[in-house]
Amino acid sequence: MVSLPKSFALGEDWLTASAAIAIANGDLQLTLSKKTRTKVSESWEIVRNIVEKGQPVYGINTGFGPLCTTKISKAETKILQNNILQSHSVGVGEPIDKEIAKLMLILKAHSLAKGFSGISETTLERIIWHIEHNAIPLVPSQGSVGASGDLAPLSHLFLPLIGLGRLEYKGEILTTDELFEKTDLQPLELGPKEGLALINGTQFIAAHAIKVVEKMHSCLSQADIIGAMMIEGLQGSIKPFYNELHALRPYKGNVHVAKRIKRLLKGSEIMEAHAFCERVQDPYSLRCIPQVHGASRNAWLHLKELLEIELNSVTDNPIIIDDELTISGGSFHGQPLAMALDYACLAASEIGNISDRRIYLALEGNSPGVPKLLMQDTGINSGYMILQYTTAALASENKGLCYPSSADSIPTSLGQEDHVSMGSISGRKALQVLENVEKILAIELLTAAQAFEFRKPLKSGILLDEVHKAVREKVPFAAKDRVFADDIAIGIEMIKDKTIIKTIEKTKKEKKISFKTPFSNEFEVF
Known part of the structure; x- marks a missing residue:
């Protein structure tokens, strides 16, 4: 901001x-x-x-x-x-x-x-x-x-x-x-x-859109950080985030996300330790973070730009221009924001969708050194198995909420108002989806931190190490089963409170670390 x-x-x-x-x-x-x-x-x-x-x-x-x-x-x-x-x-x-x-x-x-x-x-x-x-x-x-x-x-x-x-x-x-x-x-x-x-x-629609812009900005920023931590935990490759790749397909969101992830991984001992491993490429949920998170960033930017026009417009009717001219028009119609909110709703849902896939990936036990279900002693312990059930349920619920409200119109006012936007529903649904995404990201934060633990004593870059410490101050490593709902509640509060964003900002300031991308002015400000 x-x-x-x-x-x-x-x-x-x-x-x-x-x-x-x-x-x-x-x-x-x-x-x-x-x-x-x-x-x-x-x-x-x-x-x-x-x-x-x-x-x-x-x-x-x-x-x-x-x-x-x-x-x-x-x-x-x-x-x-x-x-x-x-x-x-x-x-x-x-x-x-x-x-x-x-x-x-x-x-x-x-x-x-x-x-x-x-x-x-x-x-x-x-x-x-x-x-x-x-x-x-x-x-x-x-x-x-x-x-x-x-x-x-x-x-x-x-x-x-x-x-x-x-x-x-x-x-x-x-x-x-x-x-x-x-x-x-x-x-x-x-x-x-x-x-x-x-x-x-359109103030009901626009007020909801303000909260969508704010909450989605937070989710996008935290999804990048958590995704980077998961890359470290699962020994993902840094190559998919190289500038040389994204210069050949330079969508603003993709370039921005790739640069952020690469900066988060800078100086990582974990990354250096497997630089010459035999793995050719990672699953999409790791490798395609710039493409998926980036596309959602572009949707957020589109909504933000349209919202600012709306916030500074006159949207009632009729409009009093001057003594000679009064116009009865349609500036009250919510379609401009309704469609953008539906787009943002889908974009937000996809952040939760790919996050759930990374959580599932972390549980498979296919990454060297990371046990199945993120726990060594399984059988008597279920480990992190059921946390992914919750993210699956939330991701599925979001998919159902993604049907575009603006695709519907029911005539009102005895046919005088024969096409309406349903943008109020678009705004409400987008916020519902984002609240679910916050919960999914909270669970990914917990699983990424657990996977990250198995890379010790190797260190990540200074930024991700500090984020991991911030998580561990609130949620301890899980060596055996416990009531994970309590951990999730803490994780959700951390996401809502932007704890990991604050940790990154504090570390950047203390260590004088630059975190700029070519599109920071557009994506980091609302």
């Missing part, structure tokens, strides 16, 4: 996944410049003038969806906006993670602050209040089809603005009435267009 400034100007600065997470964590403060306030006020005035003149504009003085031809009187325009929040709050399922709901608030505030949505400054400031005071609405996980925007989840997100819904505030789940009693806030009276501007947009 790059270093960030101390503040972020809503509607003006370029929002990235890392900046959005920093805002959600309270590490980056939100500001509204005078210029932005002016743009928001001008857009608000244009909407009020439309109502005064009585010219029909979708969602301002007409009904919604198939009711777009139903004219709404001037007196009823405010009632219309309150009603849309209530009628569209139809989400079901468990609430989404609080951080994702907070990201939704941040993304919506940034989009509204661009001054093309006809929102009032008062409403925008109330959203910012919720972000800054960590009063985060409960948002059901299911109910969005990803166009016209994430209607149901965004409706739940903004019910508290009008005194409805529930929130998490200071560790408690409260009704909005209870929040108002504690804070002296009052419900807002939404003006024309405001309800529609709040719920029309």
Whole structure:
């Protein structure tokens, strides 16, 4: 991650996944410049003038969806906006993670602050209040089809603005009435267009995509490190990672991964000890790490690039351009991120798939010096046999989750919305897959560390030796069977906490080790 400034100007600065997470964590403060306030006020005035003149504009003085031809009187325009929040709050399922709901608030505030949505400054400031005071609405996980925007989840997100819904505030789940009693806030009276501007947009999809980008970046980085450790444990060859090979097929991801693995193996006594062995080539799960991990890296990069466009876009409808031009279009449609999230979902699954294959390979006992099932005294002990059952189950579950949600579309709104993205499901599934991948990588970390042990007293390169020490500080070598679920739980926590990444970073800094590749700026920053 790059270093960030101390503040972020809503509607003006370029929002990235890392900046959005920093805002959600309270590490980056939100500001509204005078210029932005002016743009928001001008857009608000244009909407009020439309109502005064009585010219029909979708969602301002007409009904919604198939009711777009139903004219709404001037007196009823405010009632219309309150009603849309209530009628569209139809989400079901468990609430989404609080951080994702907070990201939704941040993304919506940034989009509204661009001054093309006809929102009032008062409403925008109330959203910012919720972000800054960590009063985060409960948002059901299911109910969005990803166009016209994430209607149901965004409706739940903004019910508290009008005194409805529930929130998490200071560790408690409260009704909005209870929040108002504690804070002296009052419900807002939404003006024309405001309800529609709040719920029309892709912020549910985009917030999930932010977490996909963050979590997948972590998994990719750790998969390279764990894969390198497994190469050492199983006496894999370093030749498949030579620059000369990848220069002939220079996909960015492949080149980046090969360079990383080669650097991790630099100075290895283990590698030198079998440099002239008779093995001609390794199984694919070792030899093709640059091709498989690299392809997933490319998918991650594609999602990251599209996500940044989305985070800095206006995705509601209609769009208020100026006094003369209001456009009812389709910028709320989630297809751009839906397809990229499905691609990322498949790419993440493949990281788990090849990891499971390396675990299986480690158990076979075909590598000199490494016993079958990674334990000397088997028979009475099952060794690491059943850990691979778990990774097989997780890898298989992920394959079932890889069916692309964006391949489906069910017409809604009486046919007015006859093609939808299902991108909300794409985002949720991608996160499910990544959570499973974290578990698979945790088990590979344990098996790689066990295989690595059998290479002693030979040492690996300084980086991998330090990683192995970090594992052994938390999980001891297994000479006989024990409750391996406890080891796995520790391993999962290490993956989630990025322990091995932190170990690499610390060692690089202390030993002044360069770890750059030609594409580090693209793959190491989000």
